[in-house]
Amino acid sequence: EELCWCKEWEQEDEEAGQGDLERTISILKGTMTEVSSFGYLRMTMESALDFADQRLPTLDTSIWVDEQNRVLYTYFEKPMAANQVVHKDTALPENTKVSTLNSEVVRRMQNTSELLPLEERLEVLQKFAQKLCNSGYSLSQTRHILVGGLTGYEKRLRQSKIVEGSVGWRPLHESASA
DSSP: OOOOOOOHHHHHHHHTTHHHHHHHHHHHHHHHHHHHOOOOOOOOOOOOOSSSSSSSTTTTTEEEETSOEEEEEOOOTTTTTTTSSSSSSSOOOOOHHHHHHHHHHHHHHTSSTTTSOOOHHHHHHHHHHHHHHTTTTHHHHHHHHHHHEEEHHHHHHHTTTEEETTTOOSSSSOHHHH
């Protein structure tokens, strides 16, 4: 089946107060429901309009389109997420804990757009630093973990800026098929 457009339909949608995003959601939802050969599946959709901050939370990333029509993203976790990480007194070797926590810093930074203001990027790190403190890590240990993670992130960022296919190149964001 084809998707069709006509000026009259667009005017009807506008008169009903339906914007481009709502119209797109309605069409996609209907199309997905029709494609489903199972009569018992009911498709639902979310958009940034469903959230107070106009950002769409998806797994551990919140996504939105800014005024310049750029897709931006930042690290996201649900409000009910634990306020701790791997505890300092956990019976794991120290290097394993530090490596795990360094990787968590890298992940949070990779899920935060470089195009965001520094304050917003720092907020992601501040929240993680608080979780480290809540988990028994001293200020010195917290600093060591953050610096180690940021060093790893900066290395990944440099590798992603090398010409694709060249020695040392590595994408900042791996595709699911990689």
